[in-house]
Amino acid sequence: METLLKTNRRNFLKIAATAGGGLLLGFNWSSCDSPKMKVVTDEEVLKNALNFNSYLSISPDNHIVIYSPNPELGQNIKTSFPMIVAEELDADWSKVRVMQAFLDNEKYDRQVTGGSGAMPHSWERLRKAGATARQMLLEAAAKRLDVSMDELSTDLGQVVHQSSGKKITYGELASDAAQVPVPENVELKKPKDFKIIGTSVKNVDNRAMFTGKPLYGLDVYKEGMLNAMIQRPPFGMKLKGVDAEAAKKVPGIRDVVTFKNNVAIVGDATWPIMKARKLLKIDYEPEDDKLESTDFHNQLFKDLLEKGKGEVKRKDGNADAAFRNAAKVVKSEYQCPFLSHSPMEPMNFFAHVREDGVxxxxxxxxxxxxxxxxxxxxxxxxxxxxxxxxxxxxxFGRRLRADFVVEAVELSKMMNAPVKVTWTREDDITGGAYRPAVRYRFEAALDKNNQMIGYKLRGVGINAGNCTREHNFPSGSVDNLLIESIEYKSSITTNAWRAPITNFLAFAEQSFLDEVAEAAGKDPVDFRLELLDRAKKSPVGEIHYDIDRMRGVIELVAEKSGWGKKSGVAQGFSVYFSHRSYVAQVAEASMAEGSPVIEKIYAATDCGIVVNPTGADQQVRGGMVDGMGHAMFTNMTFTNGVADQKNFDTYRLIRMKETPEIETHFVDNGIDPTGLGEPALPPTGGAVANALYKATGKRLRNQPFTEQEEFKGFKLGDRA
Incomplete structure (x- = not known):
């Protein structure tokens, strides 16, 4: 324990690498060996640098700085964005420095990370930024050499005069080029000419991360800064009174203050604050007479599915008539729990409210x-x-909100000092904004030829908004379709959780389609391809997905996985379109000592042009592990407005030894990038559930799988 008390982030990474399948966290209670974060500047690189546009600057000493405007949360945007600029600039990547841009709505019109939309939004803008600077450098070189621009080319950060072989670095041209009028129209490269895009480039923050340099919010330090932690009320409760006398006596505590329904402990460091927090005596009272529990939610789902008035989101043909005339009807219900986002770094933020600004x-x-x-x-x-x-x-969506930011602002104003608010892991799990809990009822009508002639989906979500995606497959392929959504308003706060709604809906839809395929006596892959053929030849209503792109990933993953051609393994299939991209997966399960084990998952992804193959591969793998882990293990339950799970000892996440082998493939179709942060997660649960069904004969309709009656008697196989 003594070693852990003195560790820093660099040592934590070493510990984590030797932790095997378990979860071992190292904490630094003392601030003496922790690197501090200062304002992000690099005076040597930025000295005399000339801004060509909001995305890049070039200094006379030939350093190129490319600014990444969007928040980096592991989706590799801080590397991929500069790669695109550098490609069109024809820069020497070894001389490129990447810096995180501040918020600036005048320079950048979408400084948001969410919805897998950063790359589709910025692709052309980033290319134009690099191409514009390249054009200005060419014009400056043509004037200096007194030649036509047609005689010049660019390569590795230099302008080259083709006939004489003369070369001028971008740095040498920077001052002259900065005086050139900014061109309104520039020519972009053809994909066949890319030199940087499509190559594997290491994360630009790798060295800083591996050596424990200050990069994250928890690293932020400012002279005179106070630290704070906050005790928040359970859901549905409000603050009645607080006795903080004992807490205030702890050395290092500056004050205990209340605002809204919160009690904040403010001090010099986090360790005395955590000690003082345990000494608080707080009384709460209900805001109303309804403190929600999981049992209440379960009954609520059943009642609303039966009697609730649903909002019709899509209606094609006459679904009721199709079901009356059906030769066979398939009907199933699927349910998912609330989930915490559980990012490795809990919520935190620094704020300094001054008279002249914040x-x-x-x-x-x-x-x-x-x-x-x-x-x-x-x-x-x-x-x-x-x-x-x-x-x-x-x-994963939790940081789309600003509640933790506003807390720091309020405390800074109250304390008249700079303040950093830090949430503990318990704060994060018990007081977060969760993935909405949802229950779905699916129905399919088959005619005497085992064609699906009717499809119904009715969903109930708790603070989920529209809990369906009414225009996603199989909509457009069924003559008679009805999709309805019901929302229940709860005091339990919810938020966008990685691949909102589709993170569970995809599992439910793809599992149900397997049920329908089985009832129709058809192969699951063939059944989906048949539906896509019908949507192509005789579309019903509007089609909001690309049929050919979906077919492409289905055929690719079937080929790579040897679908239906292997013995000794049970294969489960799933395919989904979300956030503009398409992912198909095949999971393989085997039996080990009488229990099922997911051995391998294949993934075929169509996200358009892959900017950085290494980053794309990591995104797909990470999404799949996330999707499998939450489908298999993770659950949030409540008793009288209080979360039952409070830390990773009871909030179960997937472990390293439970992670299957993953094989990734990408469709090379040359279209503009369509995003990749979220699309690989939704289909994973369905592929895993369908494989487990093939292996065990047990249909899994609720998550987490390991807590379902169908899974009892099985022990999750250890792949180690």
Whole structure:
């Protein structure tokens, strides 16, 4: 234990690498050996640098700085964005420095990380930024050499005069090029000419991460900064009273203050704050007479599915008539629990409220929301709030909100000092904004020829908004279809959770389609291809997905996995379109000592042009492990408004030894990138569940799988 008390982030990485299948966390209670984060500057690189546009600058000493505007939470955008700029610039990547841009809505119009939309939104903008600077450098070189631009080319950060062989570095041209009028129209490269895009480039923050350099919000330190932790009320409760006398006596505690329903302990460091927090005596009282529990939610789902008034989201043909005339009807219900986002780095943020403005530093997926909510709270112009972005230690949608930012702002104003608020892991799990709990009822009508002639989906979500995706497959392929959604408003807060709604809906839809295929006596892959053929030849209503792209990933994964051609393994299939991209998967299960084990999962992905193969591969693998782990193990339950699970000892995540082999493949179709942060997660649960069914004969309709009656008697196989 003594070693852990003195560890820092660099040593933690070493510990984590030797932890095997378990979860071992190292904490640094003392601040003496922890690197501190200062304002992000690099004076040597930026000295005399000339800005060609908001995305890049070039200094006379030939250093190129490319700014990445979007928050980096592990989706590799801080590497991929600069690669695109550098490609069109024809830069020498070894001389490129990447820096995180501050929030600036005038320069960048979408500084958001969410919805897998950063790459589709920025692809052309980034290319134009690099191509524009390249054009200006060429014009400057043509003038200096007194030659036509047609005689010049660029390569590795140099302008080359083809006939004489003369070369001028971008740095030598920087001052002259900066005076060239910015061209309105520039020519972009053809994909066949790419030199950087499509190559494997290491994460630009790798060295800093591996050596424990300050990158994250938890690393932020400012002279005179106070630390704070907050005790928040259970869901449905409000603060009645607090006795903080004992807590205030702990050395290192500056004050205990209340605001709204929160009790904040403010001190010099986190360790005395955590000690003082345990000494608080807080009384709460219900906001109303309904404190929700999981048993209540389970009954609620059943009642609303039977009697609730659903909002019709899509209606094609006459579904009721199709079911009346059906030769066979298949009907099933699927349910998922609330889930915590559980990023490795819990919520935290630094705020300094001054008379002349507000300084914000920390990990947020929506820096403009952090700024706007701060300005609204304080009643000041948005222009008086600056937001500096750190790298995010995970987010998965949790950091789309700004509640943890506003807490730091409120405390900074109350304490008249800079304050960093830090959530503990228990705060994060018990007081977070969860993945909504949802229950679905699916029905399919088959005619005498085993054609699906009717399809119904009715969903009930708790604070889920529209819990369906009414335009996703198989919509458009069924003559008679009805999709309805019901929302129940709860005091338990919810939020976008990686691949919102589709993170569970995909599992439910793809598992149900396997049930329908089995009832029809058809191979699951052939059944889906048959539906796609019908949507292609005789579309019903609007088609909001690309039939050919979906067919492409299905055929690719079937080929790579040897679908239906292997003995000794049970294969499960799933395919899904979400966030503009398409992913098909085949999971393989075998029996080990009488229990099923997921041995391998194949994935075929169509996300358009792959900017960085290494990053893309990691995104797919990470999404699949995330999808499998939460489908298999993870659960959030509540008793009287209080979360039953409080830390990783009871909130079960997948372990390293439970992770199957993963084989990834990408469709090379040359279209513009369509996003990859989320699409690999949704189909994983369905592929795994369908493989487990083939192996065991047990249909899994609720998550987490390991807590279902169908799974009892089985022990999850150890792949180690």
């Amino acid at each position: 300084e914000l530093i920390g990990p947020t997926q929506t820096p403009d929301r952090a700024r706007d909510e701060t300005a609204e709270l304080l009643g000041i112009p948005k222009e008086k709030v600056t937001v500096e972005l750190t790298r995010l230690g995970g987010g």
